[in-house]
Amino acid sequence: MPFSSARLSRRALLGAAMFAGATSPGLAQAKPKIGVIGAGHIGGTLARLWTEAGYSVMLSARDLGPVRQLAAQLGPNARVGTPAEAAAFGDVVLISVPYGALPQIGRDYAAQLKGKVVLDTCNPFLARDGEMAREAIEKGTGVMDAIYLPGTRLVRAFNAIGSAVLSREAHRTGEPFGIELAADDPGALAVAKQLVTDAGFEPVVVGRLADAKKFDSGSPTQPKAMPASQMRAALGLN
Numbered sequence: 001m002p003f004s005s006a007r008l009s010r011r012a013l014l015g016a017a018m019f020a021g022a023t024s025p026g027l028a029q030a031k032p033k034i035g036v037i038g039a040g041h042i043g044g045t046l047a048r049l050w051t052e053a054g055y056s057v058m059l060s061a062r063d064l065g066p067v068r069q070l071a072a073q074l075g076p077n078a079r080v081g082t083p084a085e086a087a088a089f090g091d092v093v094l095i096s097v098p099y100g101a102l103p104q105i106g107r108d109y110a111a112q113l114k115g116k117v118v119l120d121t122c123n124p125f126l127a128r129d130g131e132m133a134r135e136a137i138e139k140g141t142g143v144m145d146a147i148y149l150p151g152t153r154l155v156r157a158f159n160a161i162g163s164a165v166l167s168r169e170a171h172r173t174g175e176p177f178g179i180e181l182a183a184d185d186p187g188a189l190a191v192a193k194q195l196v197t198d199a200g201f202e203p204v205v206v207g208r209l210a211d212a213k214k215f216d217s218g219s220p221t222q223p224k225a226m227p228a229s230q231m232r233a234a235l236g237l238n
Contacts, residue, residue: 031055032117032191035090037083037105039067041163042121043096049170049199051077060086087112092191095149096121096158099136100129102148110151117188118152119195120145121159123217142182142212153188156212157181157196160222169225170200178204178228180221180235182212202228206235 034050036043039059047057051074059067060083071078087093087109095105099122106113124133124141136144142156158166160180169177179201183189193203206214215221220234232238 032091033058033089034195035081035086035088035093036060037086037093037095037109038097039070040096042158042166043094044070045163045166046094046096046158046199047078048074048167050195051075053198055198058086058089084109084112087116090116092117092119092195093152094119094121094158098122098128099124099133102145103132106149113149114151116152117155117185117191118149119155119157119192120149121157123159125217137216140210140213141216142209145212146184146209153183153185154209155181155183155185155188155192156209156215157192160215160219161225162223165225172200175227175229176200176202177225178202178221178231180204180206180212180215180231182206182209182215184209204228204231204235204237206237 031054034055034057036047036057036059039047039061044059047059047070051057054077056077058079058081059071060081061067064080068080071080081089083105093113093116095102095118097105102122122141122145124136126133126137141159145156146154158179179196181189181192181196181203183192189205193205196203206212214235221231226234
């Protein structure tokens, strides 16, 4: 369900304030730093869009060779580190890895991720991720990912769009394409909405983490990128 203004907590207001004046050159430093764990197709594309929007981004992956090449292409707003360093660096952390890696990430980087806004793009596939994916498919990723990533301010985001469309349709002419979001933390949701907007898309708030199942694999909008108004209609949000 959508979050009403009456339910916005002090944390939500602080989250929104992270972006106050971000359009003013003198206040560009107000933008949060972003750590990327898994700078592959989705993570690398979002890193490009966010560095172009003025965010400082640290990219990481198991193989740092390609990541260093990508960071060199992205310019001075991009840097490279290990996943642990990216988790520590970011005020916001994007996790874009094979779904089966989520439990290990939650264990290995629990201290670095604690209390941070975490954007989770990961989708479960039985053929790749094994039996642990079955429970996520049945219960919904928003339910299970909160278990795998405890202590974080989790947002499901960017899981229902392919990297080619993400790159091609950013800042498109006309109505922006929508990006589905689900979160339990209103402040984290406010941060995610701004990041979606700055990447060149329109945030479509589906509801709480339990509602992320509505845009999991096999849903009416996954992976069918579309203008935000069409997405809201497909999801029954109008």
